[in-house]
Amino acid sequence: MSDKITRRNFLKIAGAGAAISAVLTGCGPMSRYIVRRPYTEMPEYNQTGLNTYYASTCRECAAGCGIIVRTKEGRAITIEGNPQHPLNRGRLCARGITAQQGLYNPDRVFGPIFQARGDTGRQARTSWDEAIPLVSEALKSPAGQIAFLLGTAPDHLYDLVTEWTRSIGAPAPLRYSALASFEGRSTLQEAANRTFGKPALPYFDLANAEVVFSFGANFLETWLSPVSYSAAYGDMRQARPTRRGYLVAFEARQSLTAGNADEWIPIKPGSEGLVALALARLVAEARGEATPAAARSIDPATVAETAGIEPAKLTELARLFAASEHSLAIPGGSAIGQHEGLAIAQAILQLNVQVNNLGLPGGVFLTNSEQPTTSLTEVKSLVQKMNDSQVKVLFIHAANPVFELPKVLGFEEALAKVPLVISFATFPDETAMLSDYILPDHSPLESFGYQRMLAAADRPVYSSIQPVVAPLYDTRATADVLLAAAAAAGSPLPYTDEVDFVQQMIVPLISAGGFYTAPEIQTFWSRWLQYGGWWVTEQGLDAEIAAGSSRPATFSGPAALEEDKQFYLVVFPTQLGDGAGANRPWLQEMPDPMTTLTWNTWVEVNPETADKLGIHDDDVVRVTTPYGALEASVYRYPAIRPDTIAIPFGQGHTALGRWAEGRGANPAALLPAAVNEAGDLAFGDVIASIALTGKRRPLARVENREGVYGEH
């Protein structure tokens, strides 16, 4: 754009902007430049009786959907998807819709607190004037003894902390979320690296696929980017007038995605790799091609028997996959979060190579996105360092490791050995309760920032985060706290505050060919806020995918069970995400789609198995694995293998506020600390036993209430 803009052109541009989005505003309650005006001239964001809309980004999970928040008289009222955002196109899931229940939650941390690790006698409110010198002192510790543990959102804080740790030579910040663990993100990225030669998260073009094989990928509920994949699922079904996509799901416990599939193939956990290889062999036969090297020693009939399915079914499915012009195979969390998960993921990705769908509509692409979590291996080495007293200061933001990490990892015990633990939590969660200080960050709807690692974006996207209301309490942006403390500690970064940092980070976008540009950063910034981010208009992903050769793999297959005594255990995430959603009453009250259960933890047992063991609905059972045990009520779930039981993740909080506490049980107690080759938690091949406790506790279900009335 030329530097000279005539008045006429300026009006044209301004008019165009108003036409595109008449209601979205670029300046808001947290504008940095305060101007005093008479009361009769109300600020734009506070016109009594009128709605003001702000575009921002949802921070309830790492997906990074664009949101439009409707505010009225300074209050956030409703949240909807941003129709222009390339990821979710105006749609939103239950977690994003209930974000106000986090903002206005009565159990938030109201200001900086000396938490004293839960010692109520010594606890005291503190002030930011005292807190910042404290953080500053902590940052002066020897570089190797400072550790940061961050959550999957927001990305700008991660970038800021990475820059700071790099500048003083401290270890890079770790990021962890139980959800990312259940999704197998590290495994997926490493499998893509080994299969396609680039460490990026693959993007599966579901919308244009005809035959889709999902191996434990619950993309309609939680996996990677559920809103964008749900939209693609809808299009796969009905957007093409003559072709209806066909979905087949291979998993032991029917998830929502498998429930919506045309065929659910209940294979044993641990047999996914073998099934993928058997399919590879059968697909090659059906297409008249040479058998891939990895599958040469595989006998499909034996595999079918091992996996617990009919051999004829396997052949039929392979023919279906081979015959379609747009076949797609998706490796999901429960399949790749296993000991052999990396090889399993590769075997599944290899099916895509076999049908040549790489970089084609309905096939696999590579995103520009890195995946936002560090692997569990790195978290384990942090725990080891904490145990060896090599960590003097631990900063925790937007993560709740005491709740989320497998109990056998011993994070809580290791935390006790760290001399100074500073939490930036907005809620008094389990980890914050055990910290020395809680220096609360603003809630996501009161914050600036951006999300840039969007797992399901089909183009380069930066999604902006801006405050939609003025902060309710005495909280402070963690980025601002760290910048001020770093400056005082003598290791300053060249940014005056959080907004300055975000602005400097997005300067390269001005000339990066997005759908808008501006002559300088302030104008660019106001559009960045107004549109809810920056992206390019044209869909475009790297279509040049080099297919690597398939690596010969051997799979040990599913573990043998003692019948009716031992069971495969499936732990699955729900709408509560990594557990942080448990304090949103509407997420608790929302029925689980498959069981219609609310507000609690349940154990899913096949009715056939339950009959054999004499278990009725609502009987409390004790589930034991080599790593721990828990008690919960049984839900007789018809859509699960008789040799498998399943437990949802997210409940069982001992802190986090009134709606979360003392409700259900936390299956983190049942999980191992073992990891697969890519460093993801190997939670998919755990074996459990169940025993009746003699107790009974009715579950709150929305379906047929028979058996609940009169027995409560």
Place this chain on the structure above:
Amino acid sequence: MAEVSKGIAEKWGLVVDQDRCTGCNACVVACSMENNVPFTGEDNVAFGRGTYWIYNKRMWEGAYPEVAPAFQPVMCQQCGSAPCEPVCPTFAAVHSEEEQINLQIYNRCIGTRYCANNCPYHARQFNFQDPDIPEPMNSYLNPDVTIRRRGVMEKCTFCVQRIVAGRQTASAEDRPLRDGEVTPACVAACPSGALVFGDLSDPSSRVSQMAQNERQYKLMDELGTRPKVTYLKGGGRNGG
């Protein structure tokens, strides 16, 4: 009761494409946040007193291993001939002439629950308690929608506040309402695009077009309720 026809143009309707619907329940939560539907807690849900203006009916079909859920989002069907209306002794259940939908006048309602008894769709929800929304959580309550007290029946309104707001905007700009301009909260949220809302009196609207689909059926049409919600059968196992 019978549809009133005075040459009024609007006839709002909804289409639910069950082939797109995944049963994710985003609509349930979106509706609750828009319409100030109170959460009731575990015990109330267990007693069948949970309040959902839209709920996902999940029916198991088949037996293991060929078992699958069939999802059917059910909300007030805004019957043209509504069974709930004639039984209300206080005329709280009324038919709006302008929008051609069923509305509940909360301050007329005395809580006889006759209407809920007579509704074949389980669409009416009764407030067994006052809502318990501690401060400051009441800050997000939508000022466009009344908060209902204990003893009052409530139900889906097709987000009538959004219809009215849309109509006012259009009239202020001196133009007719555009197709797709008004979206109830459930339709706006739906991640898979299973819900389509619009004016059935306009034959060119998207909802009218979709309601002609060969997969269409009405829920319990045989009762003669003349629902304004049209379902499109799911493909595959869901009975396409």
